[in-house]
Amino acid sequence: MTSIPQNQPPAVGAGGQAERTRLAERAEGIRRALVERPRFSLRLQMYLGFLAAFILSAGVAVALVYNFHDMENKIRFLEIVNDYVMEVEQARRFEKNFLLYGSNLSDALDSVFQAEQILTRNAGELAAVMGPGWSQVMLPKLRGYQALLERLGRLQGAAGAQGGPARQDLQARVRKEGQEMVSAALALLSKEKASLSTTTRRSRQILIYSLALLLVVLVLNAYLLGIRMLGSINRFGEYANRIAAGDYTPITPSRRYRDEFTDLALAINAMIQELENREAVLIQSHKMRAVGTLTSGVAHELNNPLNNITLTAHVLQEDYAGLSDAERQEMIADVVQEAGRAKKIISNLLDFARETGSQLEPLDLPHLLQETIDLAANQIKLLGIKIQLQSSDNLPRVHGDSQQLRQVFLNLILNAIDASAKGGKIQVIVVPADEPNYVAVKVIDFGSGIPAHILPSLFDPFFTTKGRGKGTGLGLSVSQGIVAKHGGRIMVSSQAGQGATFTVVLPVTTIPAELGEGRHPEPANRAKA
Amino acid sequence: MSTPLRVMLIDDEPIVGKRLGPVLEKMGCQTETFVEPAVALNRLAEQEFDVVVTDIRMEEVDGIGVLERVKALSPRTKVIMITGYATLEVAHEALAKGAFDFIAKPFEPRDMRQAVAKAAEALGLQMPEAAALMVEEILLTEESGLPE
Incomplete structure (x- = not known):
């Protein structure tokens, strides 16, 4: 009666042993695959996101600081030009008195001197706004006007109050030069006023645009972080359901990098x-x-x-x-x-x-x-x-x-x-x-x-x-x-x-x-x- | 001994009948063995038996069914139940329905002889062969030195 099939416990036992070894090797293989990916942690992504937002904000701050500096220069320049224009206009008023009544020439010259003082005292500021060639534009005119006034005074002293044709001519040149000087200064003033308002507008725009850009960067940051975290959370939810249903397949790598969720996967x-x-x-x-x-x-x-x-x-x-x-x-x-x-x-x-x-x-x-x-x-x-x-x-x-x-x-x-x-x-x-x-x-x-x-x-x-x-x-x-x-x-x-x-x-x-x-x-x- | 004891033996295991048939014959019983309970029930309708020995668990008709049938046909017949895996429940049912005795598997020929002899006694029948066999058996076990 040897027809009853004999079972081979040693073989089955060995099979079980081999099975266990195989499973252990597989688990080790999966663990290694999970761990041996380049690490890109969530923490790092958060840091990078906030760093990007910070760099953007810092850039905005630098731009604004530069712009404010520019505005300050322009305001200072406007003040200088304004003072200059006032002195020049004062000079011209004295010039008018001189031409009408023969008085105040020394006052006019004094005002011209004051105007020149303003220009030379603020040479740095003027150069900053108008460039190094500024002195070629304003000083020669002022000095020309000064020279004309002085010639007119000398003529006055020599020929008395009565004007000859030379005086008539000189008077006309003085008036013309004075007018040009004032209108040039006024033109400069209005140009610089326009430039200042451009700079102000630019400040406002920098603020608005950078705010919008910052919003975009923050939204992008939140979106990327969200995708990554929610994606992983959803994935782990699926794993949990799968495990609850009795499928005990280990979690295998599904991304090219590892992070905090990898630690979770290892624990699971x-x-x-x-x-x-x-x-x-x-x-x-x-x-x-x-x-x-x-x-x-x-x-x-x-x-x-x-x-x-x-x-x-x-x-x-x-x-x-x-x-x-x-x-x-x-x-x-x-x-x-x-x-x-x-x-x-x-x-x-x-x-x-x-x-x-x-x-x-x-x-x-x-x-x-x-x-x-x-x-x-x-x-x-x-x-x-x-x-x-x-x-x-x-x-x-x-x-x-x-x-x-x-x-x-x-x-x-x-x-x-x-x-x-x-x-x-x-x-x-x-x-x-x-x-x-x-x-x-x-x-x-x-x-x-x-x-x-x-x-x-x-x-x-x-x-x-x-x-x-x-x-x-x-x-x-x-x-x-x-x-x-x-x-x-x-x-x-x-x-x-x-x-x-x-x-x-x-x-x-x-x-x-x-x-x-x-x-x-x-x-x-x-x-x- | 005027009339021999008529014994019917029903078990769906053929070896039980094959071995116990001669054992009971030697006791002086007139024995008929059956493997299929349905055939045995047909025979019961033709012939009254003094003792019926039946296995409880069988295909088609089980021992309880046989017991009920025997008691219906011939109330004086003693029914001995062979049970494989005695459960209290089945034992109670069998007793309630008038079973005379139980023998639990696995059993020896001696157990069967004793049960049948007891049934014969209860019926008021003498069994000299059985008595002689039992004495012989005691001597046999003493000779072979088997522990009791």
């Missing part, structure tokens, strides 16, 4: 690893619970071969002398056969109970379901329940961990057994799902159904309808976690009094079978971070 990856470890423990402990449930059926079933062996051995012992060789041979053959039967009854269960590493491989679902039903066969027989397996022909394979999926289906079948009345019926159907590239496994019972108000909480951890100490409320939650890891989902539909249907939808494998051996490629539709 550590958390994911911890969650995954805990889930593995949870799955295993839940599996042991299922094993416990199956034990009553197994113990019952085991009694039959054990009883056959006991009876046969005792009869052989009692009647040994009176039996023919052929009869003895037959009895020994019975003992051997029944021992094999006993072994087979427990080997399925022990095989299922064994802790194994995650092994992904292409799976034939109808075959897997038949194995699962065999596992629960004793339980099913014990309660006199009929179970039917129907499957479509030529179903594509799914990619998954046979142990874990068997656990999911076993859980659904055990639930269906619990829901069924004694002597009831359970249907297990495998068909292509409504959506393409998915296969659906339906476990249908005809029990009392599930009330609509508890349907939404059915997959919540610790939710149970079974009595205290009978159910942990983790079966469906663990199952959902396993199915989600396979890229599928579990759905339930039920009507009170009409039983319930649990549907497990799994993606079909799109990876060639030979690749699936030992390489553990991820399911085709697995979400990428």
Whole structure:
């Protein structure tokens, strides 16, 4: 009786070990990929943003300071020119008095001297506004006028009050020169007034435009920071949802640089690893619970071969002398056969109970379901329940961990057994799902159904309808976690009094079978971070 | 011994009948063994038995069904239940319905002999072969030094 398949615990153990090593290497690889990017922290971006705003403000301040300086110069210049014009006009008034009454010439000359003093005293300021050539414009005119006045005074002293033609001519030149001088000064004054108002306007414009520019810079800064932070926050929100749904794929780099969110990603990856470890423990402990449930059926079933062996051995012992060789041979053959039967009854269960590493491989679902039903066969027989397996022909394979999926289906079948009345019926159907590239496994019972108000909480951890100490409320939650890891989902539909249907939808494998051996490629539709 | 004890044995495990049939025959019982309870029930309709030994858990008709049928046909018949994994619930049900005794699997031929002898006694029938066998058995176990 060596036909019972032998399992190879060392090989499976080694597989689990290799799996753990592989997972650890992958986690390390992802950690390195996350860390080994150039660092561009949020803090740095904030600093740079504010620095840009500061540089802009500083530029504005410098421009304004320069402009105010310019304005001050111009105002000073206007004051000088104004004083100059007043002195020149004063000179001209004295000149008029002199021409009319022959008096005040010395006053006029004094005013001209004052005007010249104003010009020479403020040579620096004038040069700053008019350029170095200023003295070529104003001083010669003033000096020409001064010279004419002096000549007129000398002529006056020599020829008395009566004017000759030379005096007439000189008077006309003095008047003309004086007029030109005043009008030139006035022209300069009005030009500089216009220039001052331009400078004032420029100050105002610098203020308004730089304010607008500052607004743009600040808005841009806020926008860039916002995009970066909100984008990352949204991304991490998606990660959280994904993790909550049971997808424990670590976060992989999604940008070209690292920052504070990278630290968060590293922490979340550590958390994911911890969650995954805990889930593995949870799955295993839940599996042991299922094993416990199956034990009553197994113990019952085991009694039959054990009883056959006991009876046969005792009869052989009692009647040994009176039996023919052929009869003895037959009895020994019975003992051997029944021992094999006993072994087979427990080997399925022990095989299922064994802790194994995650092994992904292409799976034939109808075959897997038949194995699962065999596992629960004793339980099913014990309660006199009929179970039917129907499957479509030529179903594509799914990619998954046979142990874990068997656990999911076993859980659904055990639930269906619990829901069924004694002597009831359970249907297990495998068909292509409504959506393409998915296969659906339906476990249908005809029990009392599930009330609509508890349907939404059915997959919540610790939710149970079974009595205290009978159910942990983790079966469906663990199952959902396993199915989600396979890229599928579990759905339930039920009507009170009409039983319930649990549907497990799994993606079909799109990876060639030979690749699936030992390489553990991820399911085709697995979400990428 | 005027009439031998008529015993019917029903168990869907063929080896049980195959081994216990000769054991009961040696006790002096007239034994019929059945693997399918439905066939056994048909036979019950034709022939009254003194003792019916039936497994509780069987496909189609279970031991409780057999018990009910036997009691309906012949109330004096003693029914001995073989149970694999004795549950209080089933035991209560069987007792309420008039079962005479229980034997829990796995059991030895001696357990069966004792149960049948007890049933025969309850029916007021003598079983000299059975008594002789039991003495022999005691001697046998003493000789082989098996612990009791």
